[in-house]
Structure formats: C-alpha cells, structure tokens
Amino acid sequence: MKNTILIVDDQEINRVLLAEQFKDEYNIIEAENGAQALKIINENKDIVAIMLDLIMPMMDGMGVLAELNRSGKIYHIPVFVITAADNMEILSSAYSLGAVDIISKPFKMVFIKSRINNIIELFRHRNELVDVVEESVEKITLLNSRMIDALAALIEFRECESGAHVKRMRAVTERLMTALGILYPEYAVDRVTVSKIGEASILHDIGKIVITDSVLKKTDKLTPEEFEVIKRHTVGGCDILEQMYRDIMDGETYRYCCDICRHHHERWDGGGYPDGLSGDEIPIWAQVVGIADAFDALTSPRVYRPAFEFDTAVKMINDGECGAFNPKLLQAWNTLIKSGERFSEK
C-alpha cells in the first residue's frame, strides 16, 4: 500500500506541480489552507511527509507548525516548508518550529524529489527505532515493577509487614507527594516520578528481612540493644538493594529506593535515624514515606495495643508523637485529610 504525502498550498498551480512529481510513488492529499491540513493530518495515520506553504488564508503555515509541535506529530512526520521567501527571519522561525527543509519557489524538481525521498526514508528508520526503544523501555519498566513486587512478596513472606500495608504505603505516598507538589511547587515532580516514588515506597522496610525472628517478632518491649538491631533495617535495606539491584534497576528508581530505605525514619528536627539528618537534608520522598509509615503503624493493631482510630492517629501525627515532620508536608497531609481522604481505611 502506498504511503501518503500531504501538500498544503493555497495555489492550485503549486499543488499540482508537486503532486505530479510524487503521484506514482505516493497517495497525494491536497489542502488549500492550514485548518484543512490539520483536519486531514488528524484523520490520516499514513502521512509520511507534509509540504507546507507558509502564507495561506484561514491558518498559515506557521500556525500548522505550532500545532504539530503541540501535538508532538512534528517528531514523526517530516514537514517541508514551501516558500518563495528568502527572508531569513521567517525561515529561521520555520526551522525552529521543526521544519526539516525548505522547498523554494520556483521549484527545482530534481533536487526536491531526492531530498524529500531521502528524508522520508530517514524518518521511517527513526520512527522504527523510536518504536523499538519504546518497547524496550516498556519491558524495563515492567521488569522494575516485577522486581519490586518480588521483594515486597519476600517482605510479606518473612512476616515483616502485610501485603495490605505495602499497598497502603504506596497509595498514601503517591497521594501525599502529589498534594505536596500542588501546595508547594518547590516539591513538585511529574506524574511518572510520583509513580516511581510510590513504587519505591514498597521497599522501605526491605532491610527487615535480615533481622532475626527473636527481635523482629518479639512481643515484649525491646531492649535498647534490640532497638539498635531494628534500626539497622534502614542501612541494611540499602545494602540489599545495592547487592541485588544496583546494576539492573533504572538509576532513578534505584535512587528513590535507597533514599527511602535509608532515610524514612529520619525526622525534620534531626531526631531520627540512622544519620540524624534534619530539614531538607532528608530527601522529600523519604520524608513523605516517613509520615505515611508512621500513620500506617498507628492505625494498625500491634500485639501490645489495638489500632488507633483514624482521627486519633491524625492528631498524633500533628502533635509530633511520632517525631517532627516538615511543616509543609504536614500542611499537605492535613489538606488531604480535610478534603475527605481516608487512605483506604482498614
């Protein structure tokens, strides 16, 4: 099946000349103005090149280029600007909006045909490569996700935490991270990053899998020595991640996992562990997981106490009973609660 070239020019003579050159190898669609061109581009998936006049009624060529930029189509379809102008300013604008080449009027047909065919071929290869890369990224993302799931299953198997806890942690982390970014733009990250941080939060207690049962499952009060052993799950978690995943996990996710593992028990006033970091020395994603973990611990039953009620737990967090948190983070936390967020109450 032939691919399609779109020729956009308000002058029929110019369109016919170009169509004649390419009609044997391609389907040709013609448009008389920019608005018509955009409609055709949106309705036809097999357009492999656009020849675009700049000065036209309805919508000019620059308008079409701007719209193709906005939709991202400019990266997949080569656009050749048709112009009788040698105005450098106009040509520079066209190039900066993504035009790949200029077709000058009067047309020099031999050159036009070669140039256009070459660039169509280059874009075809490029688009194929983009597909291959996207497929690979998808596989790597899936692999990352599966690795994290496997570790989470291990944590659950070892009875360090329940699977429900792990799921809640992820949900609270993602919602709080998003709310924080909306209230305080200095902490804002994009949606993909929020998702990676949420995924990394699942592994916050991975270090607990190497703590002996006699300490981990002890129902009586821990001795100071035993508490020191428990504290080691933060640094120990990073060691596990480093040994198992440093080389195969994507760099960004690995960083979030390590930061969260090591620092989710740090506190804003420096009163946490293992490094006694304070303020924004603590990575914000670790701060977010810290509050989510403290809240989940309060609302989960323990052998030595029942679960606290939701409102009581919220008050305890605000009152600093689980250590000091970033005031901006608390603000975002309370905003979420006031908006009716219950974090999938148990």
Next chain:
Amino acid sequence: MGNSDGLIEDMERLGADIEDAMHRFMDNTALYEKMLKKLPEVLEKAPVLEYFESGDLDTALSNAHTIKGVVGNLSLTPLHDDYTQIVELCREGELSKAHKIAVETVKLQEEIVSQIKKYM
C-alpha cells in the same frame, strides 16, 4: 477547454523560459498549458496595484509574494523578476520604486493574460 496550439509559443514570445518550464513540468506540455490557463484567475484574486494605491501595503505585499511563487513556477521569467523586485523593495520600504515597477508589471501581466485567454 479551447485548443492550446500556439499558447506556449506566445508565452515564449512574452519572455517565458520554456526549457525551464518543461523541466519543471516533466515535458508534460498539456499540464503546463492547463496551469497557464489558471493564471488569469490567480492574478484576478490577488491584485497588487489596487492595494498599493489604496494604501493597504500588507495585502499588496502578500499578493505580490503569492504571484511571485506562481509565475516563478510557470517560468514566466519577466513577471517573476518584476515581482521579486516588488517584494524586495516593499520589504526595504522603497514603496515609490515598488509602485513604479508594479505599474509597468501590470501592463505586461495584462498582455500575458489576454494571450492566455485566447486559448480558453
């Protein structure tokens, strides 16, 4: 559509570069003649001198630019040269010079149009 025998010769007499045109139209004389017959309508829809004289220089320049592209593709060299000059002079702000050329150009243009219309 009328018989076109003689149209190309008439255009050549008025300065068209037929060799250049045939190269662009891939020796398809019928297509060239067909496109020449579209020219009167293009010129009618994009007057230059009128807009010049009414003071609408933006439209005059835009129309001159459009015609420059079309007559260039039809290899009507004298017209293409004139419109190239008109566009350049307008951009440089040399409006009286541009107007002077436009007055002369319209005369040639009318002659070309009347020749083409003989074959329509």
